[in-house]
Amino acid sequence: MNQAVAMQHLAEQICRVTLWDRGEVSAAAKNLLRSIQQPPYSIQADTVCCYSLSRCHSGSSSHDGYASSSDGGGTPTPTSSNGRQLHYPSHAHMDPGPVRLILPGSLAQLEDIICNCQVVFGPDYKQVLLQAFSANSHAWSRFFCEPDIPLVLRGRTVDPSEHTEELTTMLKINTQVLCLMKHQLCEQSRSFEELKIGYFAQFAKCPIKELLEIAVCLSEAVWPPTRIPPMLLACEALKDVLPLIEKLPSSESGDCLSNILHNMREAFRRLMDHTKHHIESNMKTHQDDIIHPMTCFLICSVRSLRSHRNLVQSTLAPGDDSNSFGHLLHDVITCWKSGLTEYANIYHADVQQRCIFLLNNRDHFNRKTDGLLNELLSDWQIVEQYDNEFKLLLIKRYTDEACAPAKSCLNRSCWWWWGSQRPSLDAFTSKFNETFDSQRTWKVPDVALRQDLRDSIEECILSDYTRCLENCSSSGLFCSCLQIDSAGEIYTTENLQTTVQSLFEGC
Template sequence: MTDFASTYDDEEHVLAAFHHLVKALGASKNVTDDVRRLAADLDTHLSTRPKTPERKEDETKEVEEQLKFARKKVMRWESNRSMIWALGREEAADYLQAVYEIQRLTESLTSLLLSGGGKQKELLDQANSVLQMAMVRLEEELIDILSKNKQSFEPDYLSFHSCDEDVSSDVSLVSTEAESIEETSRRNSGGTEHEDHKIDLVHPSVISDIKSIANVMFASRYNQEFCDTFVSFWKDVLDEYFFTLCVEKLSIEELSKMESKQLCSKIKKWNKAMKFIIRVYLASEKRLFDQVLGEFGSTYKACFIETAKDSMLCLLNFGEAVVIGPREPDKLFRLLDMYEVLSDLIPDVNTLFSEEAGSFLRTEFHQLLIRLGGTVKATLLKFGHDVASHPSTSPFPAGGIHPLSRYVMNYVNTIAAYSDTLNLLLRVQSGEDTVLIHLCPLASYLRLLTSNLESNIDNKSRLYRDPSLKHIFMMNNIHYMVRKIRGSALEEFYGVEWIKEYTRKFQQHETSYERVTWSPVLSLVRDDGKNGKAVLRERLRSFNMAVEEVFKSQTTWSIPDDELRKDLRISTSQKVIQAYRTFTGTKSAIIGEKFIKYTADELENHILDLFEGPPSLRNSRRR
């Protein structure tokens, strides 16, 4: 019996010695967090072995002494509001050691409490109270470390226009007909691109400090408190960047009521913000969360999703508001910009939200892309219909290039810049949209659009009472269509045959103008074999009156294109002057010189004044 007791005592001494060794290892400043956690687990295991009442009492006293020592270390900082990590890592390591010790002691006391005891319950309550205070302090330290070491991005990462960016001067298709539509490209060049460019959100040197706080809080089962603090901090940072990027968190109702020009300006900012937030900021944030929380399994993914979801939903809600808003032609290019931005970001989004927890964001992103594509197609079809049905109640002054022609052809020119995207979107059509199916769907659509324009312009020409002005108007507008296409990138969509066909059309209107205007006039100076003096003088008088009437009205008519105006003047002059010279040259002796009012040179000068347009247009052309 004595030998058994001696053996038992020896075992107790060995285990006690090993227990002290494990505790010393856990308290060492020169071991990693993993080793420290392993030591704590061994200590807990040793503490849960069966004990004699005497041994339990001894351990309770030992735990009480250890708790008193560790508690003193923690409480010392409750009266000292200096930031521990700001005083150096040695102080931080000493504090963490004390917290780990208290966490270990709570587990030991929990084990001792299993067999009952008021003293153990009292000590456990004390340990939990101190541990809770330590956790609150660690949250404060975490925020301080993050705040002081948050990295500021270089200016080129935020190379966006200011919040006071001018609103683009988009002009509505239904603007007044007298309003000039300037040629301009609507395409958003987008600013700085970021190809998988991750950046450090905090200084790399403090990652280990943040991880050490995470490790002790997770070990103490305060993992939710750590995650809440960490997530809240980065949510606030993301809100700051939203402000910097001029992205307002507006409701769908607010966006749907916004004026078109203001909305277009906000879409430009949204495109830039979308690229920056997804490709740069969130990619960097996910890496940081992995560095800090990666060893805790899926926790880091859940925390990242929690941080990102509000901002992502805000951006996606903006896109939804644009999609459900009016399908105005001026919005098309902004919609295309949005579509192309989202298309480019698909790989980034699939990587960021690849896990199940982020699948709803990934799904919402893809659904928005699909709805944007559908809205683009619907807007294109509506625009084609609007062009065909654009109304007019009065003829366009001076027979010049109608604002609708300028608008549509500038629109066509800009559409071509999105050819890859539009060919993709227009390729899949059904029902009444099958007219757009083609080897190059965009070419089919553009030809349909210009055909609608030609038809509408023809309807507008019928408003002119003067048939000569009708031909001038048609010649101007068809020539303008050809000029915008020939020699430009649009040629590949229309082809050489289209250009030849429409060149013939405006030339036919040029010929028709000359026939309608000048054939009756020239008939007065043609030799019909009647050479009586009175007859010839009357014919010359009628000719003079006719050309004066032409000069009076057609000087104010407009042919804006210099080359076209010059060609028509020369063609007209050759026909009129040749006929006039022949008539006056052969009949002047009969008519009498004093009855010849104009010389050929004077008539030619009058013809060279034709088609200058109203005085206001001439003055602006000279400027």
């Protein structure tokens, strides 16, 4: 038999080999999909942010798509998006089931072909076989196009930022199936392992190439800031499958894998930069909400980033330089704080209202991210100290501005002259009511902040007011003061306290 005839005969033999069980391959893919969709590995979203008074969590204006709280206390209101996954299971937790992907007897058939080739072609039999495998690569790829084999990727025809779940799920399942096929091919019989890997490299050439194309496509995607969770899901999936893809036989994976990692880091830096621009532009839009929608957006973003802390700190933005995750996140938060102040200066000309707006938003952010930022920012203690000092300054400024008109009526020179007590009390009552009647609709949702403001008002005015009343008592005017109070004109100390303690309920 001459060599040309022998080569043709070898090619015909290879074409007749049916190695894989379609039903078992399909079952493995379905089992892997089930692993992704079922608990405990499909961790559910826990990104409760805002209370119902803020429009930012409504369906028409949500920037995050996560569930919201109805009371500000942290209890999620069930919504269609409350089950969004924050993580996919790693390949170690994906179970393909007890499948046998290789048809009985077919592996022995392949090994017989290799043995015969060794006899016919002598020392060059490996090179001859690898050439024959390569010649059949295109024909073998049809196996992956059958309707019962869910291993067809079409990443080049869709926008990865809009089809993240579909692409990442297929990427993880397909990688797992191909790795399992390679493993069973080599482990079932250790004979001719090098040639079996060469066979598999040609058999799975097309799907491996498509896996790499999808991985590159996901890594190069431009993600808008409203798509932070899908972007992190995609990067997490890429990080999980890249070591597996690296083990698959492919001549194209070398530089491609390092480029994918570089692309992921560049994409993350762009995303953080786009997030700053998103906050800046949307901060300029007038809102009637107590909590600005961008505050809620930032809270949900921080929670998403925290849930992928290891990914962002070790893979997407490692190190301590200006491109590290801590620096990038700090810049975003600083941008939001500056935007809040600018917004307050534009839309809240009244100093008191401006202080309440800033207090509500900054305190809401700090409360909802409590315990998260200390793990994300290396200098969080310094930031936290500054925030606490700024909060006290805002409370003091609000208190001084709100109480100054009424407090000025309690003239110190009048404390010692009984004849001036009554005009001082009348003027105080008039100014106090004028100021705080106009603020009865103002709401401070956080109980602790609300109490801090009330206590600050009491501390500012109560001692001077009480001293005035005591002077009235010592001068014989106390009874007339009480009679006037019953007509609703001035306060007793107790009634003044009760009034102050009812402020900021939004009634």
